[in-house]
Amino acid sequence: MAHSISALRLVAGLRWQQLLAGAALLAAAAFSSAAEPAKDHPLVGRYEGSVMDAFQSKNYDEVGLIREPIQTWGDPRPAPNRLQVAGKVSLYYYHLPEGRSLLEVQRNYEASLKAKGFQMLFSCASNDGSCYRKDPDRSGPNTDVSALADAVDTPEWPMIGLGRNYVSTYFGTGGRYLLAQYDNPNGGKVYASIALAEGNFRGNFAFVKVVEAKAMETGKIVFVDATAMQKSLAESGRVNLYGIHFDLDKDNIKPDSQPTLDEIAKLMRNNPQLRVQVVGHTDAQGEEGHNADLSRRRSVAVIAALAKTGLDARRFSSRGAGSKEPVAPNTSEDGRAKNRRVELLRL
Numbered sequence: 001m002a003h004s005i006s007a008l009r010l011v012a013g014l015r016w017q018q019l020l021a022g023a024a025l026l027a028a029a030a031f032s033s034a035a036e037p038a039k040d041h042p043l044v045g046r047y048e049g050s051v052m053d054a055f056q057s058k059n060y061d062e063v064g065l066i067r068e069p070i071q072t073w074g075d076p077r078p079a080p081n082r083l084q085v086a087g088k089v090s091l092y093y094y095h096l097p098e099g100r101s102l103l104e105v106q107r108n109y110e111a112s113l114k115a116k117g118f119q120m121l122f123s124c125a126s127n128d129g130s131c132y133r134k135d136p137d138r139s140g141p142n143t144d145v146s147a148l149a150d151a152v153d154t155p156e157w158p159m160i161g162l163g164r165n166y167v168s169t170y171f172g173t174g175g176r177y178l179l180a181q182y183d184n185p186n187g188g189k190v191y192a193s194i195a196l197a198e199g200n201f202r203g204n205f206a207f208v209k210v211v212e213a214k215a216m217e218t219g220k221i222v223f224v225d226a227t228a229m230q231k232s233l234a235e236s237g238r239v240n241l242y243g244i245h246f247d248l249d250k251d252n253i254k255p256d257s258q259p260t261l262d263e264i265a266k267l268m269r270n271n272p273q274l275r276v277q278v279v280g281h282t283d284a285q286g287e288e289g290h291n292a293d294l295s296r297r298r299s300v301a302v303i304a305a306l307a308k309t310g311l312d313a314r315r316f317s318s319r320g321a322g323s324k325e326p327v328a329p330n331t332s333e334d335g336r337a338k339n340r341r342v343e344l345l346r347l
Contacts, residue, residue, distance in 0.1 A: 051094065051095045052095075061333075064082030066082060066083075070148065085211050087212045089211050092207075123176075124177050131177060149170075153167045179194075192209075265311060275317075277345040277347055278318050279343040281342070282295050288324070
């Protein structure tokens with residue numbers, strides 16, 4: 001009997017290990033693990049002996065970088081005043097080697113970055129209160145690491161590790177932070193935001209965010225002519241158009257929209273029985289009620305412009321969807337640009 005119980009325990013242990021391994025693989029699948037081709041950023045690098053746990057890069061996104069002490073009081077507590085930058089964003093997760101303090105890691109990063117031409121914009125530590133503004137209701141500095149952890153854990157950081165944890169959960173007993181800027185001789189700036197987390201049982205970690213500021217690539221939206229519109233309406237019953245532009249926060253159609261309006265008119269003349277709904281869409285910035293009204297007015301403006309070409313306005317209906325029907329995430333300018341559109345739906 002004793003041998004049978006031991007065998008059962010062994011099998012159960014093996015199954016538990018398999019479950020843990022499977023969970024770890026699923027967690028790593030969300031974005032790149034430490035395996036190549038994930039490389040250290042050439043201007044920032046890694047602390048010697050660190051292991052890259054994960055990596056993610058986006059060609060263009062907008063992020064906010066902590067640039068001054070955080071206010072930790074108030075109801076509601078105000079969000080940290082961040083430096084908003086856009087460009088190529090690379091995120092690196094490093095498991096730091098044992099026996100090295102966060103102070104040693106931070107000072108090594110600072111020395112290395114300065115040697116490469118970076119300027120230090122802000123640095124702080126939770127244990128001496130330098131990460132926070134002075135609270136007038138406290139007699140001493142705030143040394144609670146949780147406020148720094150929450151400020152570091154911005155939306156662009158994916159959850160990582162076994163069980164898919166937020167970055168903030170890696171801050172256990174202390175944390176440090178630094179922000180540095182590099183002026184590229186060839187133009188543009190590079191920002192290095194490094195948050196160091198002192199954990200309880202997981203160990204210590206470095207969360208490195210590098211932003212290579214640059215202009216967004218434009219001209220990615222393909223012009224849709226009448227033939228392409230007809231094909232899309234026949235296949236899916238809808239077509240998204242990005243060639244109709246409006247004045248900011250208004251329903252005035254810009255002159256450069258005329259080529260797309262001409263193609264819609266051509267489509268309708270080539271298909272006398274066709275009726276369509278013109279749907280206006282916005283991104284998620286601003287109040288939803290305002291966006292819904294704006295998108296409706298823009299839809300009406302498109303129909304009015306088409307009616308001026310001699311088309312029967314009764315062949316069109318209007319609708320404003322606001323931001324409720326996105327085709328891309330609203331977390332980046334590229335995604336928001338895809339959501340700002342006029343759509344034709346076959347009736």
